Amino acid sequence: MTTALNRKTYDVMVIGGGPSGLFTSFLLSKNGIKTVLIEKDSEIGKDVVCSGVISKEAFTRYKLPETAIVGSLKDAELYSPGGIKSPFLTPKRLL
DSSP states (O other), X not given: OOOHHHHOOOSEEEEOOSHHHHXXXXXXXXXXXXXXXXXXXXXXXXXXXXXXXXXXHHHHHTTOOGXXXXXXXXXXXXXXXXXXXXXXXXXXXXX
């Protein structure tokens, strides 16, 4: 069986139709890059489990359900490739 994916050439293949994969695919295709999004489930956006960190803006911009939030970032330590450590504190932690 030949599918549309077999007959076309793409510049980028994005694996996963979660928030990050959808947004990445959107940005790439908007900028003229031939992009294909591959999702294992039959429906994109249903029962999304995002283990990554996304901003509050993503929830309002894409009307994501707040029930998808498992936890929130309170603080972190960021390391540069040169080994410089920089603390990150959320606005609530700065007070």
